[in-house]
Amino acid sequence: MVTPSLHTGSRALLKKIGNFTLSGYAILFFLFLYVPIIILIVFSFNDSKSVFVWQGFTLKWYARVFQDARLLLALRNTLIISVASTVISTIFGTMISVAMERWDFRLKLPFDALLFLPIVIPDISMGVMLLAFFGLIGMAQGLGTVVIAHVAFNISFVAVIVRARMASLDPRLEEAAQDLGANEWQTFWRVIFPLLLPGIMGGALTAFTLSMDDYVITFFTSGNESLLSLYIYSLVKTGVKPNINALSSLMILVSMGLVLLSLILQRKGGGDNVGLM
Amino acid sequence: MADVFAVELIGISKLFGKFVAVDNINLRIKDGEFYSLLGPSGCGKTTTLRMIAGFEVPTRGDLRIFGKSMGDTPPFKRPVNTVFQSYALFPHMTIGENVAFGLQMQKVPKKEITQRVGEALERVRLADYANHKPKQLSGGQQQRVALARALVNRPEVLLLDEPLGALDLKLRKAMQLELKQMQQDVGITFVYVTHDQEEALTMSDRIAVMRAGHVYQEGTPVEIYEKPRTRYVADFIGETNFLEGTVKSIDGNRVTVEIDGAVAVAATAEADVPVTVGQAVTVAIRPEKISLLPGDTEKGYPGRLVELVYIGTDTRYRVQLTDNASVIVREQNIVPTGERKFHTGDAVQIHWSPASATILAE
Ligand SMILES: Nc1ncnc2c1ncn2[C@@H]1O[C@H](COP(=O)(O)OP(=O)(O)O)[C@@H](O)[C@H]1O
Numbered sequence: 053m054v055t056p057s058l059h060t061g062s063r064a065l066l067k068k069i070g071n072f073t074l075s076g077y078a079i080l081f082f083l084f085l086y087v088p089i090i091i092l093i094v095f096s097f098n099d100s101k102s103v104f105v106w107q108g109f110t111l112k113w114y115a116r117v118f119q120d121a122r123l124l125l126a127l128r129n130t131l132i133i134s135v136a137s138t139v140i141s142t143i144f145g146t147m148i149s150v151a152m153e154r155w156d157f158r159l160k161l162p163f164d165a166l167l168f169l170p171i172v173i174p175d176i177s178m179g180v181m182l183l184a185f186f187g188l189i190g191m192a193q194g195l196g197t198v199v200i201a202h203v204a205f206n207i208s209f210v211a212v213i214v215r216a217r218m219a220s221l222d223p224r225l226e227e228a229a230q231d232l233g234a235n236e237w238q239t240f241w242r243v244i245f246p247l248l249l250p251g252i253m254g255g256a257l258t259a260f261t262l263s264m265d266d267y268v269i270t271f272f273t274s275g276n277e278s279l280l281s282l283y284i285y286s287l288v289k290t291g292v293k294p295n296i297n298a299l300s301s302l303m304i305l306v307s308m309g310l311v312l313l314s315l316i317l318q319r320k321g322g323g324d325n326v327g328l329m
Numbered sequence: 330m331a332d333v334f335a336v337e338l339i340g341i342s343k344l345f346g347k348f349v350a351v352d353n354i355n356l357r358i359k360d361g362e363f364y365s366l367l368g369p370s371g372c373g374k375t376t377t378l379r380m381i382a383g384f385e386v387p388t389r390g391d392l393r394i395f396g397k398s399m400g401d402t403p404p405f406k407r408p409v410n411t412v413f414q415s416y417a418l419f420p421h422m423t424i425g426e427n428v429a430f431g432l433q434m435q436k437v438p439k440k441e442i443t444q445r446v447g448e449a450l451e452r453v454r455l456a457d458y459a460n461h462k463p464k465q466l467s468g469g470q471q472q473r474v475a476l477a478r479a480l481v482n483r484p485e486v487l488l489l490d491e492p493l494g495a496l497d498l499k500l501r502k503a504m505q506l507e508l509k510q511m512q513q514d515v516g517i518t519f520v521y522v523t524h525d526q527e528e529a530l531t532m533s534d535r536i537a538v539m540r541a542g543h544v545y546q547e548g549t550p551v552e553i554y555e556k557p558r559t560r561y562v563a564d565f566i567g568e569t570n571f572l573e574g575t576v577k578s579i580d581g582n583r584v585t586v587e588i589d590g591a592v593a594v595a596a597t598a599e600a601d602v603p604v605t606v607g608q609a610v611t612v613a614i615r616p617e618k619i620s621l622l623p624g625d626t627e628k629g630y631p632g633r634l635v636e637l638v639y640i641g642t643d644t645r646y647r648v649q650l651t652d653n654a655s656v657i658v659r660e661q662n663i664v665p666t667g668e669r670k671f672h673t674g675d676a677v678q679i680h681w682s683p684a685s686a687t688i689l690a691e
């Protein structure tokens with residue numbers, strides 16, 4: 053109270069320094085994150101075999117990507133797997149989330165822990181595990197086994213994301229729906245589902261991305277199938293060529309498009325519900 | 330038909346684990362009645378309402394709606410609708426969609442839905458807001474949407490859980506009258522939960538005063554206010570003087586109670602409050618039922634004015650009756666500005682009609 057001006061003065065200064073440092077960090081962070089991406093995209097248009105010297109603009113690497121039959125096959129397979137595992141894991145992950153949040157059962161805690169497991173155990177262990185499992189039940193490796201493997205880890209991610217959303221849902225809304233004559237099924241589709249949609253979209257997007265670029269688990273479960281992440285890795289083994297830059301740039305474009313799409317859908321679906329997920 | 334009640338709770342108890350939230354309560358709510366559950370926070374009002382709505386299943390007892398035992402009938406099959414404390418409007422639907430929801434669930438034809446939703450919104454004066462989302466509305470407006478959403482279904486019983494709790498005082502007063510008016514218009518039984526005694530007195534046909542899972546007293550606002558049976562009820566509702574004493578004589582329901590062995594005052598014992606001579610009792614009397622008279626008056630009990638507080642509409646006096654007992658007296662300030670009749674230190678007489686002083690059961 054005695055020297056308020058001094059106090060507020062020095063506090064303001066501290067705040068300024070703090071802001072400055074913080075924004076410095078933020079800038080560094082973004083540089084660290086985005087400079088490699090920018091370099092990647094820029095050099096995908098570079099008219100040179102060398103990745104590091106700029107020689108002029110070209111689209112030939114992109115053309116080459118679409119002429120590569122093996123790559124197109126890998127892309128097709130990967131899309132099949134990603135879409136299938138995303139759809140399956142989103143449906144089951146959502147069902148699990150709703151059940152876990154709304155019903156009390158005796159084994160809830162162990163089940164909860166079990167659900168987290170695929171997120172925390174190393175990919176390599178999961179890969180070996182699944183490989184052994186498929187061997188044991190005599191299931192031939194192929195797209196089917198990869199889809200099952202991807203569903204196995206994606207369910208957990210979807211469930212965690214959707215549950216966060218579910219936990220923030222006011223249970224009174226469901227009671228209000230039932231009070232107004234809606235049975236459980238109607239309550240889910242008319243009230244719970246629309247309010248969860250942003251979370252479900254977030255979960256699906258995460259699942260799709262994780263599935264698209266998973267390498268380790270895919271490697272263990274795919275047998276001889278040609279898949280995008282495996283194919284890119286095989287290309288890189290013989291040195292980074294600009295067509296890989298082009299392919300990677302395309303993948304970045306697609307994932308950014310997906311993020312944008314999900315944001316737009318979230319705005320539309322739940323304009324009154326803030327939060328990305 | 331006279332003995333079919335809208336809602337009947339027979340020996341209803343609700344336990345959460347070992348905790349007894351509602352303890353063996355019996356209520357009979359008549360058709361078309363405005364019935365309030367009144368009590369402090371945590372006394373089990375919401376739990377009772379939720380059992381009627383079907384969100385909680387009673388641990389013991391029988392709950393009937395229009396004579397039909399509810400058992401574990403789910404909420405969506407009960408002829409009741411609820412106005413939630415937090416309104417619980419669907420945030421992803423417009424006001425119109427919110428109000429239409431119940432009718433859609435009942436598969437009412439589209440044309441009729443449009444018409445009834447329009448009428449319901451008209452009734453709560455929100456017809457222009459049909460296309461707004463709930464968060465675009467003020468608290469008072471949301472409250473009215475919640476009301477419209479429930480009433481549009483023409484339920485046989487409407488349950489309201491502190492529906493005005495979130496509104497500011499002025500709006501609350503206005504809504505109290507509006508709600509009461511609406512209830513009389515539609516003729517639906519209202520079961521109304523509140524912790525606000527004034528609200529309960531203003532709106533209700535009958536009130537159940539609750540505490541710690543028990544119903545302490547049930548009756549009309551006049552009965553509850555004028556004839557409280559227990560110290561708890563007398564204290565919870567309005568202001569009351571309590572005088573401890575011993576019964577000196579009994580004449581019918583007229584009882585004379587000696588306070589501090591010094592003053593003998595007149596009181597009334599209700600038929601269900603048995604008293605015997607020599608018994609220690611508490612007499613309850615409201616401050617506004619006592620009149621203050623000059624010290625040389627013949628009738629009344631002598632005392633000394635020890636405190637005088639002017640509070641606008643009223644003046645509040647404290648009169649020392651005996652060494653240990655004093656009473657609060659309230660008088661309306663009818664005379665404009667006027668001179669004070671009394672001053673602190675004055676010898677005064679206080680007087681009340683025996684019917685105004687009640688012997689408490691406990
Ligand atoms: N689902 C529940 N689980 C455990 N205790 C509860 C539950 N619901 C209510 N209670 C307890 O029961 C008591 C009565 O609650 P409630 O009916 O909400 O009171 P009121 O509406 O009168 O404030 C409180 O002590 C509360 O903590």
Ligand SMILES: [Mg+2]
Pocket residue numbers: 371374375
């Ligand atoms: Mg309550």
